Each structure stands twice: as structure tokens, then as C-alpha cells.
Amino acid sequence: MMDIQGGEVLNEVKRQLLLAGPLFSIGLLQYSLQIISLMFVGHLGELALAAASMATSFVSVTGFSLLMGMASALDTLCGQSFGAKRYHMLGLHTQCAMFVLLVVSIFLVIITSNTKMILIALHQDQDISKGAGLYARYMIPSVVAYGQLQCLVKFLQTQNIVFPMVLSSGIAALIHILLCWILVFEFELRIRGTALANSISYWINVCLIALYVKISSCCSETWTGFTVDALHNVLAFLRISVPSALMLCLKVWTFEMVVILSGLLPNPKLETSVLSIWLVLLLSIRVSNELGAGRPRAARMAAYVALVMVVVEGVLVGVLMVLLRDVWGRVYSEEEEVVRYLATMMPTVAVSSFFDGVQSVLSGVARGCGWQKMGAYINLASFYLVGIPCSITLAFVLDMKGKGLWLGVVSAFLVQVVFFLGITVRTNWDKQVTLEHCSLLDLNLLAHNSHLFNFIFLSG
Template sequence: MSLNSPLIIEETKQNNKEEERRKLVEEVKKQLWLSGPLISVTLLNFGINLISVMFVGHLGELPLSGASIATSFASVTGFNLLGGMASALDTLCGQSYGAKQYRMLGIHMQRAMFILMIVAIPLAIIWANTRSILIFLGQDPEISTEAGNYATLMVPSLFAYGLLQCLNRFLQTQNIVFPMMFSSAVTTLLHLPLCWIMVYKSGLESRGAAIANSISYWVNVTILSLYVMFSPSCKKTWNGFSDEALALNNIPIFLKLAIPSAVMVCLEMWSFELMVLLSGLLPNPKLETSVLSICLTTAGTVWMIPFGLSGAISIRVSNELGAGHPRAARLAVYVVVVIALIESILVGAAMILLRNICGYAYSNEEEVVKYVATMLPILAASNLLDGMQCVLSGTARGVGWQKIGAYINLGSYYIVGIPSGVVLAFVLHIGGKGLWLGIICALVVQVFCLTIVTIRTDWEKEAKKATDRVYNSITTESLVS
């Protein structure tokens, strides 16, 4: 029978379709297997600060205000920056693992830890001066003093957080996610009784909650460190401490990705915090700030789902590019976009359907509940866009486009989003809705730009870049040793 016969051609087409379907199903399974635990880890880690603030809330209005402001200040000036810098490991460790250069994962992680600990020192000085900074910014002296005491006692958690971010990315780029979920679950469960003892039984009150935070973060770091050192799963990637990690001529390789990574994350996170601050300048600032804070908390909670998907796509893209599989990396991006779209539509629909009762979870005041109900459809729209930008940003980290992402975020939020929000809120007098609509404008621009960059990607070229990045690191390490 001729190879060009219709029967052979049809059979070949059928086999190709079956193979494509198999790869698609396999990719969906991989991403769901990764994203599920990553979502859990994010929620559990988020729960530590939330639990502490909840315990402090029962002490009175002043301790609650101080702890809330201190937690927000800590996120803006420390946690976001360190988390952003650590995300450079999504590229470096992920591509090294895909290229089967396992020893380099341990080197990259140690180098990241060293640099983040140095960066944490000036951040710790800022935290220690929280009271003076807040008073300088015009905050109430009494609340500033309370926040300053809380932030100062949280300084040890800053160093633990930096190490934790490095350990998490070291493990997740190897597709080792369940130990991270176990460690976070144990830490959060232990944090509940620890917080109760430190706040109510030790006599430390709100200061006890800050100390409990630091203890819990270090517990998490200890559990994961022991796992990395003694687990057979990390035998190939962890060969003990190495002088190569501190080689000065290789530090720029990390910083080249870490600095734009931090800028990319911070520019986005800071814009949301700025929106809440701007709401305090609106007429009826108490209502506007309360509702915007509720919306921000709600958006931050549901955002954990696409953030888990974002981590999963970073792993998949970096692994496949490092392994020299550009078509598999491209398929992974298509799959995660569809998953994020479905998830965002379902969550958005739930927000709209439950809009009249969601406000009661935060307040019993009818004015607040009604305002939240009018905001939730807008929040649902932003959630859809935020889910898309989240997974596309994860793709950017996996490929190594942190610098491009930083420029896009700068333009989206600070050239388009915030100015639009100010005009809508203060010039057109739309109020808090206007501020959030400004964020939606930023998200539209961000998603559009990231989509264009992703569509125009030459995946073959990116796979070659990943290979060059991995082997350039190895060559430099060899020269040093």
C-alpha cells in the first residue's frame, strides 16, 4: 500500500490528534497538580498575619489599628520586595532543573538567600523606625506608636520570610509542592495556640502577636530546611553549602533578574495600597476607606487562586524551556490561560450572585453592606482581568521577561491606572468606584501588553536563551572553582 494512500494519511492524522489530545490532558493534570498545593501554601501563609490581626482585634480599637497599619507597612516595605526578588529563582532554578543541571539549583538558592539577607538589613532598619516614618507621613501619633512597636517586634520575621521564599521556589521548581503545603499547614495550625498564648496569657498583648508571627515564620523555615537537607527528593539538587554561591562575578546574574522581578511585583502591589490611601481623601473618608479595604481584602483572597496558577505556569514554562521543549512550553501557556479564564468567570459569577450578603461578613452597618454590593460587580470584572495578568506574569517569570514585565507594570499602573482613578474619583466625583475603575484600566493595559508579548513570542528562540542562561551560569561557576 502506498504511503500516500488516503487510508494511511487518515490514520496518521488520527494518531496525531490522539497524541495532541493526550499531551493536552497531561498538561492540564500537571498544572492542576502543581497549582492546588501552591494555592494552599499561599492561603496558609497569608493566614499567619491575618490570624495575628484577628487576635489583636479583640484587645480594642487602638491595638487593632496599630497591628493593621504595621502589617500593611511591613508588606509594602519588606515582604513584597523580598518576595519579588526571590521570584528570580522561578527562572534560574526552573530552567536549570529542566536542563537537568540539578547541582545549580542549590547554588542559585544559596546565592539568593545571601543577597536577600543583605537586603533585609536596611529593610529591618526601616521597620525599626516605623513610628517615626508614620508620624512624618501625618498618621495619628498614638496609632503610629502602637504600629511602631508591632513592626519592630516583627523584624525577625523579615529575615525568615526571605529565606522561606527562597526555599519555596527551590522546591516548587522541582515540582516538590506537597512538603511545602504540609509545612505551611503545620505552621499555621501551631500559630493559632501560639498566638492565643502570646496575646492573652503572656501579658504581651499586641506585642505578643508580632512575636508569634516571627516564631511561626522561623518554624516554617526550619521545617523546610530540614526537608531540603535530609530528604532523598533533594539529593540531586542539594549538595550542601558551597563557596561557589558567594562568587562575586555570578551575583550580577541573579540581580539582573531579581531587581526587575522586585520592581514588577512592588509596582503592582503598591498601586493597590495607594488606592486605599487615596480613598481617605474622598468625601466621607471613613465609609470609602472601609469599603475599599473590604474590597481589597476580598480581591486579595480570591487572587490567591490565580496566584497558584501563576506559580504553576512559571514552573512548567521554565522547566520545558530549560529542557529544550519550546512546543511544550507554548502548550502550557495556552492551557493555563483557559484554566484561569474559567476560574475567573466562576469566581466573578459567585461575587455577583452573593453581592447583597458578602458585606455582612465584614460589617453590620447597612451603608457599608449596600456600598460593598455595588462594588462587587466591578470587583468581579477586575478579578477576571487580574486572573489573566497573573498567569501571564507567571509566564514572564518562567521565560525570564522580568524587565519587560516591570516596564509594563510601570506604564499600566502609574501612567494609566492611578491617574485614571484620580480623575474618575476626584474630578468626575465617582468616589471609591472611580478609584477601582482606575485599577481596571491599568489591568486592561497590562493584560493587553502581556498578551501581545506572549503571542509574539518565538518559543524556539526562548528555549535557546534558556539553554545559554543555564550553561553560562555553569561555565562561570567552573571558572570560579
């Protein structure tokens, strides 16, 4: 049983709210770039919206999700290093991640440039595939920027430095609105303009955050400049980043399958427009900080407090989504059919949003503890043994169409919650602290051995 006082719980709630508020703003502002783009495109017609939605979903799944998943390894590495006061390691881990993600981005650019051919090969609508391919080509610069952005964001988040990122993301979002208006309507680039605005806005955000890291005294101990020593940790980074990427991608790839399956329904433009609108994270940082600092009791309390908070938030957001179900559609499209269909889908989306929030917190515990491999197995079982089969059965066999596809996703979220909740409840936090400190010692030993090898090699 946990021996936790009411005052400690209140302090933990305050800590998480002070971190969650800005983090929510950062995520919302960064995600708003794609949402704003879809809003502009939505008023160009149903086909344009379907094409841009398909391209955004495809690039997010093949590029953004992989980069975000790999970068989330920094939640563990930087979070625990910061909690253990090994500040210099944060900069080394981040530089290593930036290099690895830059290399990965080269391969992602090749995939993105062939979006049209890939979609056609997947038997998607010819017109939608053509428009999506055009949109994706203009998003290529944003793929490279996104990987670097995620590394910088994780670097600052694990130090609880969040307000500068709120400011930079806000500036980028405001500039994005202006860029979309100018490129779409003034320069008449239409669908190409919104994709190009996306790329420019992402790079603006990267430059602003990089400038802050360079000149801020808050990062003087954690960022000491670029060094080749960071490359010594590549293998250690890959050991965590690959399972981290799988943990996220197995989930997000399911969403892409849902979008692709929606293109096989009788009205692909309508189904794709509606479902793609809904496809587009906090606790891992708090937990990893506490474990790295050797505070198992605080880490345990952070997990349970966040779980209660996300349940309350999920209920409130779900109710709001249902109450405003007739309003949301008009933000994205002027097509009455899209607006009406979106309204009928809203209760299902509200339920999925609730369970997704709960599983996100519970999977955040896994990331903070470094259990990415276990999380990948859970996601594999949840989405590919339960979610996708349920989606296909409900949508095509029982003829529930788009709602059936989404209910399959809800079933996967439910399985995730059951597994992650069981793991969280049974976690031995004192033992976990011991394991995390051993892990940090292993990383330092690996770096030391690399330095020694280089010294012997160069001396010889």
C-alpha cells in the same frame, strides 16, 4: 498554528492541576497568617483593624513584596536548570538568593522600625500611624524569615516538590491560630500579640521546610550543603532578581498608594479598613521547566492551557465573591459600617480579581522566559501612567471615594492584560529555547571563571 492533540492538552491540564492545587494551598496557608491576624485584630475595634491593616500593607509593600520579587528570579534560574538536568545548580542559585535576601533584609528592618514616622510624614491619621508603628515593630522578625522562606519555597517548587510545603504551611497556620488566641486574649497583648504571632509562625515554617530539604532524599542531587561557591553567582542572580523585584514592586507599590490615598478620604478609618483587607501566585514554574528541558511546544501549550484555566477559575471566584458579598465583612469586623461598605465594594473587587488572575498567568510566562525587565516596563506604564492617575481622578475629582481608588487599579490590570497577552501570542518558542540554553551556558561559564580566578589567586 499549533499542532496540538486533545490528549496532550488533557495531560497538560492534569499536570497543572496537580501542581496548581498544592501551590494554591501553600499560597493560601502562608497568606492566611496575615488574614488570621487581621481577623483577631478586627474584633478589637475599628481603629485597631485600621492600624494593623495599614501596618500589614506597609510591611508587605516595603518588605515582603521586594523579597518575593527578588526570590522570583529563582523561577527562571532554578526552573530552567532543573529542566536542563543541571541539578547541582539549583542549590547554588538558592544559597546565593538566601545570602542576598538576608543582606537586603537588614535594610528592610531599618525601614520597618520607622513605620510610624514614615506614615506620619505621608500625612496619615495620627492614631492609625501610632498603632501601625507598634504593630510593624513586632513584625520585624517576620521580614527576615519571609525572605528565607521564599527562597526555600522556590527551590522546591521548581522541582515540583510541593506536598511537604503544604504540610509545613498547614502546621504553621494551625499553630498561628493558637498563638494569636494565647497572645491576644490570654496574655492580653492585643494588637502586639497578633504581630508577634506572625513572626513566630513564619519562622516555624522556615525551620520545617529547611529540615525537609536537609533530610529528604528528593533533594540529595539539588542540595549538597552550603558552599562559598554559591557566592560566585551573585552578579548573575542580581541581573535577574532586580528586574524581578521591580516587576512585582511596581504593581504592589500601587496598592500601597491606594491605601495611603484612602487615608486622605473623609473617613480614613473606614476606607483604610476596607481597602487594606483586599490587599494582601504557578505558570512561571511550568514554563521555565519546559524551556530548560528544550521543549518549546510544551512550554507554549502550558501557557495557553493555564490561560484558559485561569479565565474559568476567575469567573467562578468572581461569581462566588458577589454572591457572598454580605458575608465577607463579618469575618473581619463587627462594625456594621465596615460590613456594609465591604458589600458595596465586592463587585468591583471581583472584577479586579479576575483581571489580576489573567495578568498573573501572563506575567508568569514572562518570568519563566526571563523577561523580567520587559515586565517591569509594562507594570510601570500600567500602574503609574494609567492606574494611579485614574484612581486619583475617580476618587477625588469624581468623588467615588474608595470604589474610585479600586477602579483605577482595575484599569491598570486591564492594560497589563493587553500588553502581556500580545507578547505571549507573538512569542517564538523555538527561538526562546535557544536563548535559554545560551543563558544557562553563560551562567556555567561565569561560575567556572570564578573558580579559576580563586584557584589562581590562592595558588599565588
